[in-house]
Structures are given as structure tokens and as C-alpha cells.
Amino acid sequence: MTPHLTTLAAAQKSAEVTDWAARIGWVVGLLLFIVFVYWLMRQGWKWRRTLQGGLPELPVAPAPAAEPTLTMSGRYHASTTAGQWLDRIVAQGLGTRSRAELTLTDQGLFVVRPGAQDFFVPAAALRGARLDKGIAGKVLPEGGLLIITWEHGGTEIDSGFRSDRAADHPAWVEAVNALSPRHTTSTTEHTETEGAR
Template sequence: MTSLIDIAAEAEKKSAEVTDWAGRLGWVVGLLLFVAFVYWLMRQGWKWRGSLQSDLPELPTAPDPRGEAKLTLSGRYHGSTTAGQWLDRIVAHGLGTRSRVELTLTDAGIEVVRPGATDFFIPADRLREARLDKGIAGKVLAEGGLLIVTWAHGEQLLDSGFRSDRAAEHAAWVEAVNSMNSSNHASTTEGTAR
């Protein structure tokens, strides 16, 4: 029969393993250093991607006579990618920064106002198309959950992804941007034919 002293001695051995604070502290510090290192690598990758895309020109700003607003949208800006390559994120000039957004469509183009990030303007003659899609770099939603606007910036075509607070607004934006784009191309074609 085991005595009470033997049971206490056995319990003390088991508890001694749990209270090895130096070993635990070493593991916690090591894990924190590893997480910090991984974060630093991700930040360096982001900066490297930005330097690779440094050939993109500065973002256009809205003209002073903006014109009357045809449509407005409040929601989120999810980023921009190379057109047709939904995983190739553009980070130069702040285009990779997710933020709240206020979009305004006028005859001059689309004004993109982003609190806490760089605002920009997409002139009407640079608009190529708008469509509904399900994903852009870092964000995947249900089919048709994102409004994607394709536009020319410098020598490159970009896809910018937006999500309205009221998803039912997306269809009206697609129709308005695409009709604006087709009328711009028709007037350009008529001008060159004369």
C-alpha cells in the first residue's frame, strides 16, 4: 500500500515539469521573434513589389469642374490588380491599400475618395469596362459580389475592385460605366472617320 508521503512525492515530480518557466519563456520569446521576422519579410515583399511597379505614373486627380453626379456608391475598396490577372496586386501609389470608399460617377469619369488612403480619379476616356466578379487579390466573395472596373493607367490596364454597402447597386454601375465606355468609343470613332 502506498503511503501519503509517496503520493505527495509523485505529485511533486509531476508539478515540477509544469513549472519550468525558463524553458517556456524561451519558447515564447523564440515564437515572438519568429512572428516578427515573418512580418518583416512580408513588409519587405510589399516594398519590393512597390519598387517593381514604380514605372506606373502618378494617379490622376479629379478635375475642378467635376460635373453632375450620375451615381454614387459607399462601400469598400479592395485593391487593384493587373487586368485579367486577379492575383497580381498593384501596390504602387497606394493602390494596394484597402479602405472605405466613396465613388462618384460623372461625365468626366469616376472619382474615388478613400479616407485614410490616396484618392484618385479615373477619367472617362480611360474607362474600358465594368463587370461583376467574385474575387480580386486577397478578397473572394460570392459570385457577383464585387464591382470590377477596368481602366487604363499609363501603358497598363488595371482592374479595381469595389464592394458597395448595398450590393444591389452594382448592376447599375456596370450598366452606366459600360454605356459610358461605348459612347466614348463611338464618339472617338466618329471623330477619326471625319
């Protein structure tokens, strides 16, 4: 065998050797990085919850005393400060995404969430509803989200829901706006102004 062939054979053999220490080092480093990022996310979540510590406990739902105006099955996506679609509220369990069963009555909005904290919005606290496309980490086609605005502890909150049947959303907007004191007042004022003309 010529020296050239001997060198070539040796080079081919050494190429097959794997540097296991370097590979293990990279894998361990990557795992540590992932754990560190996860820890930072949890710290940010805790910090946000601390900042929102002034938000009072959510109202306890009364026993339903009226026939439901509307019901809906779907998903609860998030709650944010009203008008600030990225300012997620995590206090009082409002940061947990979940399935949701919504019931609207003359008393207000009942939100039942399997695996997460249920909440109730009294009719007097409702501020209106609209269709939108995004809320805190969830973006859908235009009109894909039902956003219900309500007031709690002096803070106006937008809560985002998506029905299993998106065609139900417009009926919910109409019904919530009809029940909302703000919308009712503005409609009455508008009617009185038109009558004065």
C-alpha cells in the same frame, strides 16, 4: 508511511513544478517567429512596389463640372493587373484597402478614400466594368464585387469595390460600360454590322 506512498507523494509534488525557463523560451521564440514573418511580408510589399515603380502618378481629379450619373458608398478592396486577380498593384497607394465614395460623371470616375490616397479615372481611360467574386485577397459570393477596368500609364488595371448596397452594382456596370470608349466603339461596330446584314 510505506516507501511506496512516499515515492508517490514525491512524484505528485514534482509534477506541480513548472519549467518557467522552457516556457519563456517558447514564448520568446514564437514572438521572434511572428516578427520575422511580418518583416518578410513588409519586404515583399516593398519589393512589389519597386517592381511597379514605372506606374506614373495618378491623375489629379478636376473640379466636378457635371451632375453625377451615379454615386456609391462602400469599400475599395484592391487593384490588380487586368485579368490577373492575384497580381496586386501597391504602387501609388493603390494597395491600401479603405472606405470609398465613388462618383461617376461624364468626366470619369472620382474615388474619394478617407485615410488613403484619392484617385481619378478619366472617362477616356475607362475600359469597362463587370461583376465578379474575387480580387487580391478578397473573395465574396458570385457577383459580390464591382470590378472597374481602366488604363493608366499603358497598364490595364482592375479595381475592386463593394457597395454598402450590393443591389447597386448592376447599375454601375451598365453606366461605366456606357461611358467606356472601348465599350461604346464595340457597340457601334456591332450595330453597323447588324445594319449591313
